[in-house]
Amino acid sequence: MNKRDLTLNIAPLIDVVLLLIIFFMLTSHFIEEAGINLTLPTSKTATSQETSHIVVSITKDERVFLNDRPISIEKLSSYLEPLIGKREEKEVVVKVDKDCRVQVLVSTMDEIRRAGARAIVLSAERDERE
Numbered sequence: 403m404n405k406r407d408l409t410l411n412i413a414p415l416i417d418v419v420l421l422l423i424i425f426f427m428l429t430s431h432f433i434e435e436a437g438i439n440l441t442l443p444t445s446k447t448a449t450s451q452e453t454s455h456i457v458v459s460i461t462k463d464e465r466v467f468l469n470d471r472p473i474s475i476e477k478l479s480s481y482l483e484p485l486i487g488k489r490e491e492k493e494v495v496v497k498v499d500k501d502c503r504v505q506v507l508v509s510t511m512d513e514i515r516r517a518g519a520r521a522i523v524l525s526a527e528r529d530e531r532e
Contacts, residue, residue, distance in 0.1 A: 438459045438461060438467050438497075440459060440462075440498070440499045441462070441499055441501065442497060442498075442499070442500065442525055442526055442527045443498075443500040443526050443527070444500075444526060444527050444528070445526040445527070445528065445529060448526045448527065448528040448529070450528075451523065455469070455489075456468075456482070456485050456486065456493070456494045457470075457495045457496075458478070458482075458495070458496050458497070458510060458514065459496075459497045459498070460497070460498040460499060460507060461499050461502070462500075462501040462502050464503065466506075466510060475506075475509055475510055475513055478510065478513040478514070478517070479513040479516040480517075482514060482517035482518075483518060486517050486518045487518065492518060492519050492520040492521065493519065493522075493523060494517075494521070494522055494523070495523045495525055496510065496511065496514070496522055496525065497525040498524070
């Protein structure tokens with residue numbers, strides 16, 4: 403009886419795997435998150451907290467956004483009132499660019515308080531340098 407050497411030819415398997423990789427690379431698209439381009443200030447004592455669903459962002463060119471939608475500072479309190487009224491914690495997170503003027507931040511915080519917020523949380527990135 404003649405014994406044959408049984409070998410497994412994996413070349414077709416490698417071809418199929420490479421074709422699948424190429425297929426998925428070409429058909430997938432990377433989703434770029436829509437957002438506001440901010441350079442947050444850094445802090446050595448910043449801690450991670452649960453994010454609120456109410457976020458006010460201020461860019462360095464002094465544009466104000468409420469949950470990623472542009473809004474004027476004058477209209478901010480009227481749009482915030484119904485959002486804050488529904489929530490127990492009545493907390494608003496403010497993300498402000500580090501190059502923004504302080505007066506814009508103070509005016510925005512005044513409008514947030516007028517809307518009924520009890521807490522304003524300033525967002526910062528943790529500075530890991532010692």
